[in-house]
Amino acid sequence: MQLSREDLLLAYRRMRRIRDFEDRVHVEFATGELPGFVHLYAGEEASAVGVCMNLTDEDMIASTHRGHGHCLAKDTDATGMMLELYGRKDGICGGKGGSMHIADLSKGMMGANGIVGGGPPLICGAALTAKTLGTGNVAVAFTGDGGSNQGTTFEALNFAAVLKLPAIFVFENNGYAETTASQWSVACKDIVNRAAAFGMPGVSVDGTDFFAVWSAAREAVERARGGGGPTLMEVKVPRFYGHFEGDAETYRADGEVAALKRDHDCLKIFRGRVTEAGLLSNADLDTVDAEVAAEIEAAVALAKVSPLPGPEDLVTDVYVRY
Amino acid sequence: MQLSREDLLLAYRRMRRIRDFEDRVHVEFATGELPGFVHLYAGEEASAVGVCMNLTDEDMIASTHRGHGHCLAKDTDATGMMLELYGRKDGICGGKGGSMHIADLSKGMMGANGIVGGGPPLICGAALTAKTLGTGNVAVAFTGDGGSNQGTTFEALNFAAVLKLPAIFVFENNGYAETTASQWSVACKDIVNRAAAFGMPGVSVDGTDFFAVWSAAREAVERARGGGGPTLMEVKVPRFYGHFEGDAETYRADGEVAALKRDHDCLKIFRGRVTEAGLLSNADLDTVDAEVAAEIEAAVALAKVSPLPGPEDLVTDVYVRY
Amino acid sequence: MPKKTFKQALNEAHFHEMRRDPRVIVMGEDISGGIGASGEMDAWGGSEGVTKGLYPEFGPSRVVDTPLSESAIIGAAVGAATTGLRPVADLMFADFLGVCFDQIFNQAAKFRYMFGGKAVTPVVIRGMIGAGFRTAAQHSQCLYPIFTHIPGLKVVIPSNPYDAKGLLIQAIRDDDPVIFLEHKLLYGVTGEVPDGAYTVPFGEAKVLREGGDVTIVALALMVQVALDAAELLSKRGIEATVIDPRTTSPLDLDTIVESVEETGHLVIVDESSPRCNIATDIAAQVADVAFHALKGPIKMVTPPHTPVPFSPSLEDLYLPSAERVAAAVEASLRTRKGAA
């Protein structure tokens, strides 16, 4: 399989949408208008999109506290998400979830997660459903380098391997868990070195290279769909912002972020690659940029004026029936 | 360092004490006199003793639900243990703990544990104490093959490696977690294959060979004492009885246990080795056998007539002060 | 009606629902037993044999043995539930919640609310509770107050074979996450159990005995203790109503309040540790909404604030006894309103 022109445009649009969404949230948060804990995915776009371009709406993903990118890569509505971040009644979760709990089951997005390591066991479940019902679907858990040290994650790896589940464990190593460097906290340095402990194939890719991520994920997805069991993928990505919005980031070296933005921006790299290869033109990409910018602008404008949930919403949605 | 004649006699005595203790508990349980859940260590003696012969009373161990052998290998009093199993007031835990909760901190025995995977995190703590206070002590977690799949265990491995703790993780692979075969449940087949996932040295030994266990443990203990960090040891052992007393064991192949007892009995193997090498005589060993038999006999006799705890004991020992 | 044990009743409930709905699966450690080994499969059928016989009929795709990894087991059950299956996961001893609690209380319980009503998580988590089995502090706890505390969970605690079967079938058909707790000492208890499938609704207490002097509320093993106490009291001229709530979340407070409005006295027997437990929960609710009806103090009969001891001599003292319940009733009746 090759990526068509439409695929490339879609991939770019999704990455661009993530970037713009996050850059804008960064700005809005700084003005104090956005409540809560917000963790931005800027810089890591090629990972989510590279993986999810291989998935259908029936393939499930589980995300993390840094979930906006995974949602958007799975085509969750950006406007609904922005409204959710603003705690609005018409937000994608009715304003009840917020940044860390965005889910869109209709798109195969099982939820961001405020608990690090919460997703991998859940993804075993989605994969078990696929296997039991013979749907041919796959399930993907996104986890960070910090989350790679959480017991629930390790259990899920072994569980998926033993039961030969159609699951893929994508570890986005962005160098940090909050302030803690992954080269310190992951005893084996590279997370991919853990694949053997679970008897599963492992692959490490440069997460600034959309094409590298896409093809590694493609192989893993095909193996999973074909009954070949789970794969561990480590994707090395830069983190452009702080751990959360408001982080002073003094634990990072001076100039570290500037250099990452300059030399390791997956969007710039993508643009360079596709234009040099003559697959897309700069004009094509500029059009996408403009469309996405307008989309995000409109989303924020709507979010700011949209109604808040009211007292009648407080006690609904706890149970299906009680 | 070599094992002296006294060391060899001590090692044999401890292994024999475990075997006799367990064989006797097996009999007593069958008569219905012993209450509770009892998991016997018979067949695995060379593992506990081979490891613990390298330890002092200041070195801590954490054990499992199958803890009698680890306790006795660390020189916990067999009579106090037998009284505990009978729920007696003079039991080593006042009758409050029973088989799954025997501890003897004065001997460096931090407790059997009813929660599979409970011990490895605790051992990180004992190792942290040793490191922080600079005592040169080491700490050892015994875990089973089933427990090797528990998230708490994985976390402890990484934690110990990252903090370079003087810890040793001994995985006693006896082929089963209850009825579940370890070759099925451990995705990488051999637990030792997990060492690399935590950047630590791993070693696999035949647990029916006391000398193999002893020297592998010795190397790990020396490394830990010297500041070289943790080691993962897999010890392959046979399980002579059921998972717990009362287990019909239909999941085992016909003749499996008989063959294990015949060909893989660490006591027989030890006797063969030391007598052939002229290190100890059969008479030496027979004397130990007789002494141990008398000791266990006396322990059971005492346990049967010893007083039970009374109402005044029910609410003590919850807090130091409340 | 045929007599069956509590264990058989639970076993039948599994068969009915697995035959009825292909989305129902069971999973857990040794849930069939013997996987990967060279002897028999279905060697155990769960640690107490509750799921015995399912494997031969439904095979490995619906009777899923697992590694020893509770977070993965429960998390997978939860994830499978949100994606179309109806898993019944066996936690074995409820005491093991400590290694997988996040998947229960932060994930399963909260999905529906956090996701604005879009998730449905029809998972059943079975666990054994209770003392008396001589299994000491880490295998004898009740812990249902913890589950009951968490919004988003339903908590079911049967006390007899009939209810066990009907409540488990209801739990499996229910669309919310259900914690289903089985007292180990009840497995061997027998009672009349229909052969067919039937449900017992959640949130409907059962009145086991009627008497006008005092209301005794009890769950699980304590129901029998309460009934025994009622017999003792009856001989002393005191007639008790005994109520088994059967589910603590939802709780049928109305039935309790109605009874207290008649009797004016309430005694709650709860095997769980005394602080923040079901006894305090019910007592407090009654002291609010039915205060006007109370003629004496609300008494709670519970174990002491200690871990469960191993020694049979201590464990027997630990558990509430009929005699202690009767004494509590008498104390409440003695201290009538205004008497102090």
Place this chain on the structure above:
Amino acid sequence: MPKKTFKQALNEAHFHEMRRDPRVIVMGEDISGGIGASGEMDAWGGSEGVTKGLYPEFGPSRVVDTPLSESAIIGAAVGAATTGLRPVADLMFADFLGVCFDQIFNQAAKFRYMFGGKAVTPVVIRGMIGAGFRTAAQHSQCLYPIFTHIPGLKVVIPSNPYDAKGLLIQAIRDDDPVIFLEHKLLYGVTGEVPDGAYTVPFGEAKVLREGGDVTIVALALMVQVALDAAELLSKRGIEATVIDPRTTSPLDLDTIVESVEETGHLVIVDESSPRCNIATDIAAQVADVAFHALKGPIKMVTPPHTPVPFSPSLEDLYLPSAERVAAAVEASLRTRKGAA
């Protein structure tokens, strides 16, 4: 006395005890911050800066940054406590108990009892609690009823800077496992805090205000809500006693009962979920031992039985308000005994 924030008070307590006793260590994720990275160490001093400055003074052997592995962190703290250190472990959000609860409730809490009184486990586990921070369902829970339920744990919940410092010093010097819970919305609150070290004993409630008409009990952030309600009520001619138990295990029931004996009315304000919580716990105990003194129903003011919502508009409704507390007091006063 100098004015300090709640956060500064906690920070000082750490300094005092670490200087005083070399066995005291702190550990947790980002407890100093920046480990292995190329920028500053002590970058955060814990996620809220409570442990800031310890690293420069005490260094890595006593200020232990850890991987993201709560079971290992808490288990290691517990194991270190039984072997001679006095660790203060930071769980960050108490909501994370789900991934490490076993080490707290089956290990630390039970060692002493299971081992027949031979173990001493002087560990402090710090965790943030409470809503109002716009952090949604998995980062806003109180959960202290769960800890309070477990025999073997002590549970400390300060409501002001003075108590925060004194209670934390007591917690560190205490020989039992202590769960120390900090409400996030209190960190910035200021109050008078002595510069030196002092302790506030466990199990001694603080009476913050005296009034003869009703007793209001509240914890943590709810103490201020209760005081605000008392002001509202005072304007309406109702005088309230406000009591902060400060520790829920042990609980100073005597002070509450003494007050109820005077006022005859009890209202408990509890930010935790309503079932099996501290409000029910205290209500039930009072409805037993002080029944004779009650002149009206015991009222509990709590959030609804729902997860904590994200949207500020909902979260503000979720939290008990002074107005709701005042209304509950009035309801109790209205429904006097015999009135119905």
